[in-house]
Amino acid sequence: MKRFILGIAALALVAAGFAQPYQWPEAYAPTAVQGGTVSEDLFGDFTTLNPVLISSAQENAVISMTAGPGLVYRDWLGNRSFQREDGSYNMYWAESIEEVRPNQEFVVTVRQGWKWSDGVEMTADDAIAARTIIGDPDVQSNSYSCGYVDADPVVYEKIDTYTYRITLPRPVTNALAVKDCGTLPAHVFMPVYEQSGAEGIRAMWGVDTPPSEMVFGGPYMISEFRQGERIVLTKNPMYGEFVQAADGSPLPGPDQWVVTFSQDQNAILSRLVTGQSDFYWPTTVDQLRAITDAINSGAIGGQLHANLGPSGSVDFITYNFNKLDQCKRDMFRNPVFRQAISIMIDRDALVQGAVGGLGFPAKDWNSEAAAPFDAPHLEPFEFDPERGVEMLASIGFSEAGPDGVLRNPQTGCRVEFDLQFNSGNNRRAQLAVIISQTLADYGVQVNPREVSSEIWTDSIVGTAEGFDPAAGRAVDYDAQIWGLAGGDIDNPHFQNGLMLGTNLNAWNKSRDDFASWELLMDRLTAAMVTEVDLEKRIELYNERATLMRDNLPITPLISTAFHFYHDLGNVWPLEFLDANSIESPYRPGNFRENLTINAN
């Protein structure tokens, strides 16, 4: 009997050991902000509360704070990776990760004692439920690709209650970050999925579902949702039981988070300058002025940081190498032509004229916000239009026609092209006009063309498959201003844009007719996709950036500036701010001990 009691006591001790709360690593500690209510305005509205179906960036930002945990977490201010430089992971729900085959096969053991908001323990079943449901194409989840590498499935196998195996069909960089489908409360979702399939999942947790009927796994729970008005989050008490700050105190963060929906920037600004919201990303001079006035008048008391650095997106030009007109096709394909046009563009004038000085000349298709993938070795572009004229002369455009436009006396071809931009984008319209005016003085005729979004899109992605050089592209455009945002900041390989004939390769859809540098770019990009080592990926990126600078398939123009206002004390010290660093001040992992020490 005594042995039996001792055995029970030992089991209880083991169980107590398992239930120890997870504490953030020593580097992370509570910030100055604790408790209270934080208000934020989001542009747009929510159309679902189902974590499987969320689609917009806004829904993702808010709902993910209520969703179940991931295996690993991403540093907010550090290396911006789920994986440290020594190859180890920033563990979150994962207790241990055995990498059986690098970036391809993992045996994951999750922490015990983590619970959903209804008190049910999280297990391997929750991860497998997420993979099963999200990976069903009929569910139409926007996270679908987490369950596949190209078209081949990522396989999840349960080993025991807390252990499961993830096997990718082939190695993928940052595999655990990009191929972790997260968790769903299996005890809630799987019975619906087994009974009603994808349709049942799509019908779950719509905008009319009372929050009391939902189950949450993140630091916050939805406590109120009013369509078109607001969503209110409150702390998930269950989460606080298994995740704590480094010193064992409760996790920092507000008790309540009120997110107000707006469909108009004036409405958002009016709330900010009357102290009704706590942070904001101004984009125009007028907005900056309104905030400055409000601060100066004492109506609001936060900190405005203007012109912090470039935003994550760069506006650039691409030319159509598949143009049906031979004069233009030969011209666009000639790297000297592209170099000449680039050197004739005054990027400082673009910054002043198109964005009122609130921007930065670009030197790569990625901005400095994507550091370390920002090609620091590249020099800024020169502005030397006379040199550009000489370069054009060197490829045959040596005389000015009666209209003043440079032309080739042998072929009769003229240096003239249409420069199109998407309708409604005033910044790109300004860029096109300034480029046109600048180059006109040097015998280059650029015709700005505003086109509908559909034509603009088709100019880039149309004819992605089955390109026929005789038929040309879906839109036989000349040149286009566009840009990219988002993507994988851990590895901006831009696989479907910089490889041969891919859907976002806007200049050349042909997989047969390409220059040697295009093939090399394709190879470097393919190498980046699978390269596990961060330093080597950066080397590959820089090598490719040099190649791109020499050949200019993409002619970078400018980045808009990044500005930020907040009224939250020391959460965001200035020295750590850039366009990619600000996600949420209260998301786990977003706390660094030195924040309060270095704050100014």
Place this chain on the structure above:
Amino acid sequence: MFVFIVRRVLNLIPTFLLATFLAWFVIEIAPGDFASQFAFDQVDPNKAQRIREVLGLNQPWPIRYLYWLRNLVTNFDLGTSMVSKGDVTTLIYPRMVNSFWLLLPATVLTFLIAIPIGVYSAVRKYSIGDRVLTVFSLIGLAVPNFFLALLVLAFAVYFYQSNGWFLIPTGGMTSSNYSQLSLWQQVLDRGWHLIAPLLVVTLSSLATTSRIMRGEMLEVMGQDYIRTAKAKGLSENVVTYKHAFRNAVVVIIATIGGLLPGLISGAGTVEFVMRWPGITPLFISSIFAQDVYVVMALLTVLTLFLMIGNLLSDLALALVDPRIRY
């Protein structure tokens, strides 16, 4: 009358089918589809094609229209939103109700103010009062309501920054602490938030109604029977309100049919600027996203309301105009 109503109801069926078909056709001739927006997905390049297949967007549009119509007729199912993947009715109903709670009082207020203004301007034609009201009306007609909404918003901000408290809110339908308020406080809170958008919507539509009323009154006042009534020695009030007004207001009543869908079709840009959670923002965002089922649901409901409204309008006309018999 009964036969007339039955005949009108039967006429609604082909009208409805034609209206929905044309609406679908117009949506379809726009370039691209819902999946087009995913063409730029860097993480999942095949997303657009996969979505097209899952949603059946590869099928010819007449086939999709027939599927949609079948579900509507047999199950009263307006479809599933491509954006939210959820039931369209769930998405649009609360927003239509929100628009209704703004537009119903605005419409009532418009008539309560515009009709007396129209009558006054007609009876005292070219008086100072008429001229002032005419200028006021023309300004109301000329100023777009989104601009008026911006001015009201700017005033709300200015007042707060000058005094430290809100005279009117900077948009929205309820305060952030709405759910913690008592029932009575919730009613007051809603009323307070209604002031600004109600003011803007009413001012914008006041001009049109009052000018129509003035014009009709002037026309009626010039009729022979009005002169006869005056010659009989009837008082000015009796001539104006019993004889002239009753005939002039027929035109306003004839427009009531169009008001019914107007009560739920949203207040347009006012809902954007003043953050009123009505149907307009959803309608516009659905058009941009080419979420065809949401757009069709709205158009279908509005078509139904328009047809019912016109029927009611015809019946109301028979009640006020003794010359009309069915």
